[in-house]
Amino acid sequence: MSRVTTVDKVIGHNLRLLRTHRRMEQQDLANHMASAHPTWSQSTVSEIECGRRAVLVSEARDLAAIFDVSLDFLLEEIKL
Numbered sequence: 001m002s003r004v005t006t007v008d009k010v011i012g013h014n015l016r017l018l019r020t021h022r023r024m025e026q027q028d029l030a031n032h033m034a035s036a037h038p039t040w041s042q043s044t045v046s047e048i049e050c051g052r053r054a055v056l057v058s059e060a061r062d063l064a065a066i067f068d069v070s071l072d073f074l075l076e077e078i079k080l
Contacts, residue, residue, distance in 0.1 A: 009051035011060060011074050016049040018067045032066050033059070 019029055026045040033040040037059055047053035055063070064071050 005054070007075060008048075008054045010077050011055050011063075012049045012051045012053075014074050014076070014078060015045075015063060017078065018069065019045075019049075022067070029066070033062060036062050 015029075019026070025042075026049075027042045029045050030040045030042050033044075044053065048055055060071055060074055064074055
């Protein structure tokens with residue numbers, strides 16, 4: 001099991017913001033990611049958003065592409 005860091009929690013938080021802003025369900029995001037990352041499921045998205053699962057660099061790159069944002073955006077601490 002990978003070690004979850006503060007950076008992973010920030011990515012999870014930003015991912016939830018992006019996903020909900022786009023009115024996308026967790027399963028929808030999992031389906032988008034599954035073509036390049038077959039192990040992705042709705043529970044994977046949930047684990048990441050809750051800060052219980054680390055994100056690989058390749059996954060972060062693909063998430064940024066799905067939401068048309070930069071990797072920097074995923075890593076930025078957004079305060080709401």
